[in-house]
Amino acid sequence: MTADGEFLRSAFQAMLKARILENKLSSLYKAGKIVGGVYLGRGQEAISASLGTSLIQGKDCFAPLIRDQAGRTAFGEPLIDCTRTYLGSVEGPMKGRDGNIHRGRPEMGMPAMISHLGAQVPLIAGMLFAKRLKGTLAGCVGATSVGDGATSTGAFHEGLNLAAVEKLPMVVVVANNQFAYSTPNSRQFACADLVERAKGYGIGGFSVDGTDFMACASVVGEAVRLAREGGGPQMIVAHLLRLGGHGEHDDGSYVPEAARSGHYGRDCIEVAMRQLVENGFATADEILAWQDETAEDVQKAVAQAQQEPSPDPYRENWTALSTEFPISTT
């Protein structure tokens, strides 16, 4: 099944927004304007945007991971949520209490990730399980992304197994970018392709070239459709390469030259652009116009967040409980 033109145009615009925004974040980090880490999704935009575009905000739920700027944007997260969180604006969804990619809007179906990998897999299962109990599950999908490293965690295994037992409409995208921080696949797992694990869980499994935008769009679209129609959990393994370090503090010099210059070293955005133009889904001029428009949107989101106040420790409500007990809670 091939994704339709509207889907492809929409997904590609999310990829473009993510790339332009992340390039800006990288500059801001290097200029010392961002405190803490900056984690980019370069090279993973095609798979991430395909997932975000396949989901319906307000109905589905989506727990993004650290390299999902494109998926977040496609799912409907405004750019300002990103710039506010990175730049520490008190107006952001996390109010300066958490930063960078640790952001979300759980009330809108997008929970905020914690750093512990694999932990969002059972969380999404729980959101779907609740929808089933409430009688609102029909036609819904829950999705989350992980990297190759997270597949080695207990939470990933427990969560996928539980989702399979509960037969939940869940899609888990594994972006195998070949490195978990600096650890290569050879020190992470011993199976030929991580998709083999799907069989063990009794769930659907797909393997896709994560640098091939149109392939990503059609495979993710198919997996999401299967889950939505009652086919149970689906796992998609996207093969690609992280086009940078783990974060902007890391130059990724341990990635061998052969990998960089190999097939997966190609840039999925360049591939997508070519595919859109060659197949008549967009013209080169249109893409240039989108780029200009996005650059302006990113500039505005950065400027606004930079003008906003940072949190004030003297006005911070230093309580981790919502309940006000009549006595001291310390």
Place this chain on the structure above:
Amino acid sequence: MSVTYIDAIREAQETLLREDERVFLYGQDISSFGGAFKATKGLAEAFPNRVFDCPISEDAMIGLAVGSAIEGMRPIIEMQFADFSSIAFNQIVNQAATHFYRTGMPIPITVRLPSGGTPGSGPFHSQSMEGIYAQYPGLVVVTPATVSDAYHMLIDSVKLDDPVLYCEHKFLYRWLKSKKINGDYLPIGQARIARPGKHATVVTYSAMVHEAVRAADRLQADGYEIEVVDLRSVKPLDLDTVLASVARTGRLLALGEAFPWGGVTAEVVAKVTEEGFHLLDAPPQRLNARDTPVPYHPKLWAAHRPTPESICEALRKLLSF
């Protein structure tokens, strides 16, 4: 006709399932089998599709609970033993506990932890985890010591918007009986004077309340009147009631069944020393379990945890100052 501590836990869950459609139970062997301790006996039949067996996946159980709470549910998760919650530690302290502070959305989950030692249970079915969870911001930790508290505090735990670790003591399950299930009520966060006295204060919680009362009864023969404060919840910790008691007696023994390094008893002593130093006539004392894993053999186990004998000894030392 008497009811037990575990009857109260079962009854509270039945009440909650009946009165609040957002409540569901999720745990290992809790459906038609009724749970390892029968705390959910008959509930699966009475409430179809509300009581679920789950895989042996403590991490995923709490992850699922948090996700369902985001969607507006009020899950009660039964850990088969408190000890196994170590597997769910990440989801409890990082996912559930941080959620309200980070996002503004509270996570109303209740995690039932069958806690504490029983003879022959050994190192992995006997632990008391309350001090570990209480250390983390964003969690409420309750430790009921009576049948009535077991009932009311479970109801209140589920009604709270925050994550609650409900530490139920396995030794009390069938040993502790009462005439009625829903006796006196106190809110979470308020301690109770379990036994009034004037010569020394024992601050304790859970099963140790009963051991402290036994020790106090023995010392009565020597003319000592020992006050026993049942904390009921270790977080929040009702320092006002503790300080008022120490003001009356001038002497403090903090008693607990958990391991001795840090924990609830250390916190009680630290807080009383900090805020009530002028009230103390003697150095505050602590009595906890020994600093080894909980042993299997009943003879070793009985000497590992505080006993009426060791509590009396600690109190005599305290009273001799």
